[in-house]
Amino acid sequence: MYWYHWTTILALSICLSVLFWHFIRLIRLGKPKDYSRKSGSVTEGIVYSSTKAMVDHKESAYLHIPTYFAGMVYHIGTFVSLFLYVFFLLNILIQIALPQWLVWIIAAGLLVSSFCGFSLFMKRLLLKSMRSLSNLDDYLSNLLVSLFQLFTLLNLLYSSSIEPVYYIIASLMLLYMTVGKLKHVVYFFAARYHLGFFYGWRNVWPPHKTK
């Protein structure tokens, strides 16, 4: 193992520890105490909130098809890259070779997803309304994750020459995840939970349920 392997393992440990702290803090703060008389099902509300509510007649999706599509592909690319990151780390210890056809499929996917990431970056940079909404963290987060995906692709294809740069970028992204908006990886799920709780309690979600 080289220095950049140890660096990235340290970055990963810090990242996971901080995200775990955020998660534990949410658990310790607990769910809302509601004294009103419940009208619906919180469980069904949360299930709906975490599934159909994310696509069901949602303006942020159907009124913004290109952005929504780019965002979806970008997020899938991020999760694939994170999975490959773990795979690459394991590969230091246990040599596992991916079949070449799979390498090319993943590479093509990551090329598209990183392109989506850079497109969203450009949209944020060029549109006045998006600039008015954005801070440095938004640009940095977007850029780091897009670079992470791009270098995952390069590391997949040209491992020996690109590896140190790849691990440095991955480490930067992991460390940055602890301070910037990338920690929405934890808070996204918490937000869906609270939304499901709120609407489930009042019998709003799932929709069209009459007493």
Next chain:
Amino acid sequence: MEKLTKEQIDKALKVLKMPADSKLVTHLNACVHCGLCATSCMYFIALQNDKYIPARKVELVASLYRRYCTLTGKIVPKLVNARELDEQMAEEMIDILFGACTMCGRCVKHCSIGVDIAYVVRVGRQMLAAMDLVPATLQATVDAALTTGNNMAIPTEEFVDTIQWMEEELMDEMDDKNARIPLDEKDKHFLYTLNPREPKFFPLSISAMAKIFYAAKESWTLSSKMYDVTNYGLFSGNNEHAAVIAQHLYDEVKRLNANTLVLGECGHGSRATRWEGPNYLGMEYDFDVITVVELINDYIRSGRIKLDKSLIKERVTMHDPCHLSRNGGLESELRFALNNSVSDFVEMTPHGFDNFCCGGGGGQLAMSEYNDRRIKIGEIKAEQIRKTGASIVVTPCHNCIDQLTQINHTYKLNVKIKSIAEIVADALVIEK
């Protein structure tokens, strides 16, 4: 604006620093500034100004949270747009959180993450309330409710006179001296509540509901003092005031020994009493609380009242009050009442959970300084109504009725605006 004192700032920040549960921390950390919420907000659609993007409303509160409650915000505030709570910030918060949001929650459904934007706006209002920076016009409405028991400060004698007048009208219409509007009678099944706009401006809606109670042979009463279903503490952000107002109705149910509190036709009042009231008071209610729409539907389902749909031949549409449909779960109930009362019912597009606010919510009707904005955003609702071709708009909320009446006049819609009780009363078949 006068310089904020340290005491004011400390009180406001206490709201952020002492969360009751994980909800606040979650929603303040979840927004990714994707901006896709913009097109779901009527302020942004109607006024086309970036400052009305819902994510920017969240950002006002979240930037303070980052500045005072996170390490990154304290060390490198510029990186994460962590802002100081100063006079400029407070003015911005007042203008946007009070003056450019009805807390309708439409953006919440359409947020790509699921940030409860209306909840965050309410937290921002809580901070402003803690600094005594609630707009004077809205605070006057709250103060009226705190000191007189109703938000329009209607003297008891005036209210009693109106009720007696309506009772006489009802007796004449029913040709029955037993057709009554009971006041302050104990041990009745229902304590019925009103929006003070009813005795003040729309007394016929009281007699319409009394007619339904008469037809159902119900055991009910009004209170002569604590009849106000509204609670503008929900909108001012002051939970202590909201609790005092909630306590008024709680105590009145106990004093009159009623079994059930019936919430009159008021969207926010229904929400504030049914869903938020027990939380303001920190206890479960030991009596039932239902909305008048659910009660009317019970009468229809059980056959206690009979309706003749053919009596109303005009085309009717429905405006969903945000706090009854989207935030109250009564979307289907509202339609049940209407489908049983009229023969030609047509929906607006969009409607139900997805409906646009009328523009009068969030305390906007009380804050005259934002009248121009309120009327402008009402154009969206006006166009929705126009496209239905309806000549009657029904809505079970007197604040909505007030706003719809104003946009009806401004945008020349030539429609009649009615409450649910009025439309049901129009279709009522009285069997003697």
